[in-house]
Amino acid sequence: MEGLAQRISQAMLGQEQATITILSTLLAVQDELGYLAKEAIELVAGFTDSTINDVWAVASFYPNFRFEPPCLHQVEVCWGASCHLVGAMPLMEAVMEACELESEGDREDGRLSLRFNTCLGACAHAPVIAIDHHLMGRQTPETARERIGGLLR
């Protein structure tokens, strides 16, 4: 556990920009750990001279924060309007099936987590998925199944 506290401290202190806030510090910790550990909330409160309540208020607001250790792979499916019009729904269905998940969330074996993203920002290449933050455009249920199958093989 000491290792975890040390990594959190390094992430907090390693911020290069001049303006350090609760949000910037939480983002730095999540970048390092892939999630916000319980210890992180307390350490961030101390580091930013705020309360645990203040930190929780911010952490619970932004849906990109997670509070469990990350899975091995992160799969995201875009459901913005551009993607919706050109097939995000069948794509989501195929991705959930390939991930063997009923909805957003983590696989119990920790091999991947699935998130629906409001816009991945590559709308001209719709429909888009992202695997481990790597964007992949013009997906079909078949190509997406194949890519996710590759992660689980």
Place this chain on the structure above:
Amino acid sequence: MIQVVEEALAQHGAAATVSRVGCIGLCYAEPLLDVTLPGGPRVFYGNVTPAAAAEIIETHVVGGAPVERLAMGYIPGPDGVDSAGGIPETVASLDSHPLRAVETKIALRNAGNIDPGDIYQYVANGGYHALNRALTEMTPEETVEQVNASGLRGRGGAAFPTGTKWRFLAGSNAPVKYILCNCEEGDPGAFNDKAIVESDPHTLIEGILLAGYATGANAGYIFIRHGHDGPIDRAREALIQAKEIGLVGQDIMGSGFNFELEVALTGDSYVAGEESALMEAIEGSRAMPRFRPPFPAQFGLFGKPTNINNVKTLAYVPQIIANGGDWFASIGHEQSKGTVILCLTGDLKYTGMIEVPLGINLRDVLYEAAGGVPDGKSLKLIQSGGPLGGVLGADHVDVVLDFEVLRSAGAILGSGGIIAADEDTCVVDLTRALIAFCQYESCGKCFPCRMGMSHLLEVLERICRLEGTLEDLALMRKVGENMQAGSLCGHGQLGFNPVSSALRYFGDEFEAHIVGRTCPTGVCLKPKFSPALTRR
């Protein structure tokens, strides 16, 4: 792809420079690769696969002959059209490409043409000359006056006159004032802010510096969503370079003007793009809008007077200062001056990003530039201005692009995203998807928006299940009116737009779902998915 290119070059021992450029706008054909031989034209290849890249290196770079089968066009070399010598006749000038033929490039003049990672390529193309001109030849008042004369209006969606906004901040004699650049850009269907930062970050930095000089502000932030690594990395890299050569920091160009600039990140939140919520996020809090007044020009970031502009707005400023406000005002239409940067997505042959003069006909953009709807299908509607914008029926797209004209048509120009939908689209389902987005992204501060969005979504889901009633339509209008009257920011105030514009143009389709108990396109009969987690 870059790896394949570099390996192929190494394998042939070819002495070539590999530049990583930003977006030239032909998104539909990406990935793009182009080759320029010394003194010759720039030949473009689209939809390049690794195998094609290897062939292009071998045949064109090493062998000297363009791969006719794969080439999509060329841009003439330094000697003009004549330097197209050696280009097969079947390969046309890229400027005749439908997407490029309609363009007037101001903010995007460098995008795709220079290496955004090299400040000297920006400088070599006239970069930072406008800043030099302002600092050495113009007073701050004259700088504001040029922007005022240009008629530039905010490109983030509200279309507020930029010069007027700058005057508010310039009028404050507070010792600390801020310039904030909004690159949150959460609108599905819009990616032009990210594209500018990725493709030409220095034009933005120069615009921010000019805004700082004009208004007497000495610090600023570029505000980007965490996770959008392309723009974040490019902006940070560009800032380091600008600081190294004294263009950002103390005593810029020896003029005595100081300006500190940094990148600030937000977590995922659409409302963080709203100007007062944006300040809350930079301060590290929940991105929730503030009460106004006081307005940001009096009480903004950290309580200091603040000016907030969109990326596109600021990206125009260097060219306005370089060429004069009157030059910019000579382009455009009535009260909508200059150009607009459109992101064309959805059911279009050529999806991409183009910069066109305001006043261009939307029909021409859709059918000429973007090539119309593919697969022989017909256009049903366009959705513009982001999720809070509206839809426009295909019979009504014969309008000029102008802030006022589009607003009176029930759609808005917004941030420039135009999403086309073909005949297979169910309007009720699309409206449901837009409201699902708005519901998910409501920050929750104002209950008319928080509960209103949930209520609208519930009703739309009911209509999609073919279980709606005619009273539901009246109910939605009532909810929409309350949201408009009782919300602090545009999210709630404009949140009924997707529904009201859909009802305006496609009321009969709602009735088919409610009275006829049928979805004419069949879309509503298929499975639908929404996020498990919301801010409810």
